[in-house]
Amino acid sequence: MVSPNPQSESSGHRFQRRGFSFERAIRFFFASNAGLTIFILLLIIVFLLREGLGFFPGYRRELEVYRIAGLEFVDISRKNLSAHEQVTSLLNRAYQAEINGKCYNELLRSQEASALYSTFSDQVGPTRDLILNNPAAATGGDEGMLAVLRANYEAQRAKALTNLPASPRLSEAERQELIDSLRNRPAEAADEPPLVAKLNAAFAAARQSHAEPLQKFRETIDNFETAGMDLGSIVMEMTESVTATKEALQTADILEKDRKTLLAAAANAKDPIEREKLIADAKAALAEKPDYEGPMATLMEKKPDCLKLHEQLATSVGEIFPSLPGSLTQAKASRYLNAAKSAWPVLIEDLKATPGKINSWTHTDPVPLSAAFISFLTGKSWVTGGEWQDFYGLIPLAVGSLMIAIVALTIAIPVGIGAAIYVNQFAAPREQALVKPVIEFIQAIPSVVLGFLGIMVFGTILREISTLDSLNWIPGFPIDERLNIFTAGCLLALMSVPTIFSLAEDALNNVPAAYAEASEALGASRLQTAFRVMVPAAFSGILAAVLLGLGRVIGETMVVLLVAGNRIKIPDFSEGLGAFFQPSHTLTGIIAQELGEVPLGSVHYRALFVIGITLFVTVLGINATAHHVLTRSKK
């Protein structure tokens, strides 16, 4: 049959495609959507790299200025100085802790009495102020108004007295005495109620009496503190001179950058007059190269003094050590004392090594690009916008993120997987129908709202609980900061439980029902079936769930920004597990907090992008691993 259809002469054979069909258009539309997502991902990567990679040359230059201006030289001495200060502070804390620990009861009694008094004052305060500072009262005028105020005051006082906080350490009689004295107190009285004054005095006396035997320790601390003073003053002097050099160098750098911008603009300018003008501007902007050799020579004149002071300090620190008390009675005080004692040899060692460092230091050493990399990856401080020197070190942020992730996963893994096993293996259908949506609903709560919960409820309650005497044995209790790693970790756990739960439950669901049937037919109990057959069979799925939960935890921003406390410092691990109750900053939080405030294109701005790249790579790695584990388990 070759006879063609007469109607389709113009457009070839009737089997042939004609024009652009509707179906193809739809297909093209969906294909372009899929392509767009890939394109956007590529765009993000390119953008991150473009903004971020400029960081390393910029940071290298900053480090170079840090060296040639002599800041690095000063920091050698300053490092010892701050180590010395830290030991001083440890000793002081030991001293205070010893005394406060011994008169703990007096301290709490006085605090309770003061708390009663101040609660009372807060409640009647405004009316009392009105009575005392009434301009009419001074002139003896408006008696009627004053009478109304006084009546108000009496009413408020009566109410306030029924509404006082508990005072477990005051006897009933003492409390009554205080309340009576407040009741009979004239509005004008300014001095403290007698019981408050008495307890304060008792506390002061107790402090005094406990301080007596520690007299020698106090002297030792003072000697130690004085020993570092000379070094402190020379560091201060040097600081001033090098800061000036640094500023000059930085100004020159900025001018140079401007000039380059102008020249670049000139090269692109089409109008000859404008080009001339730009070139002229550029020439005017040519700064003379600031002299850093001169100030450096002056700085080097201080070198002998500096060396001498270090030797002196090393000797006196060594001499003071034997006069430290062998032990203290209070546990907390002993801990501080021991920390100081263990820091002692390190301090001496450092002091002795310093002259060598000072002598071998020269400002002409080149700063390679790798130094910027190393300083970023292993830097222990993230200092920005300071007067001294900016440092962009990843470690404090990474440690914060990691510790929060550890807390979060320690809580979320057992809860999420436990819930998944229960719901999948043991729950009645009605329980399943209730529990699953509820857990998954948590995921829908905006993280800012959870942050509120964290600050207002969780942080506050946790700190209140931590002050209970019976919980004193937990490391880190009582908690100093309401917002800390633990609070953030708990909230993130709450946020990652749904992720872990859903995926782990899916993984258990994907285990063939035949396994459970076979196991039960072999006489395994429900529990044995769940843990010996189902969980091992779903293991890789559960592992993937945990990894995706980890990815969520690391990448979460809002909650940690609100709740982690945002202190950029490596937590003090001398507190042991108590380090988890310290505030911290995170990789995600720092970007959210600082990106809005940094000048566009500055080194700091670029540093934040490099943090972004680090996060991107980390989370990508985690998710890729999870994906790999998951696809392997499906085979």
Add this chain to the structure above:
Amino acid sequence: MNATTNSMQESPEKPAASTSQARSKSAVQIQNLSFSYGSTETLKNITLHLDRNAVTAFIGPSGCGKSTLLRCINRMNDEIIGTRITAGKIIVEDIDIHDPSVDVVKLRRDVGMVFQKSNPFPRSIFENVAFGLRMRGIRNKAVIEQSVEESLRAAALWDEVKDRLNESALGLSGGQQQRLCIARTIAVKPLVVLMDEPCSALDPIATAKVEELIWSLKKDYTFVVVTHNMHQASRVSEKTAFFYMGEMIEFGETTKMFTNPAVKRTEDYISGRFG
């Protein structure tokens, strides 16, 4: 031989521990059993006594309730929501298995089951056979090893797998997997072995091996085999029960049923007129 369809035998209710007493000839007695799934009655007033150390076949068209009855015997239907026994009882080794004092886990230790589709665990061959023993808390390695070997030998699988006991069971062929499942079931020495169309997914050679296996093991176990395959029923079983629409139509000696069935419908089914 009591080739009965409706005889009511009064069996005394006795506590679980009655092993010393003379055991009745029937390993499993099903008495007036009715069973519902949702609102449909899928088994209607079934009474059936299964002989000890014999092979009984359940035959019938799809949906006749033969698998359901099989799963009632070790209470596998407990796991299915909406099912319940509406009347009658099942007595295994002289105890009503629905008695509240019965631990279903212990019941299943004595009433093992082999499924239609072979379902070895994703573990080694050795661990598959050892699973039931381990679930009973047996830790002794020598005991487990010996038992695994015996079971694999009994299942005629030992020579094929003895060199790769630690390889995944999922690497075995379909027929080997099914024999492994049988080995796994008999490793725990049950009294009754229930088989739900054990050969429906196997090729003729593998089927022949499994049938041989059943025949050789029947001296030690009581077998109940659900099958779609008339020839298989006639080959392996001594007695056959024919089910239709949830009722048991006929029960008797296999040879008699296949040569001279008492009921017309049985004859129709066996000769392939329906089903």
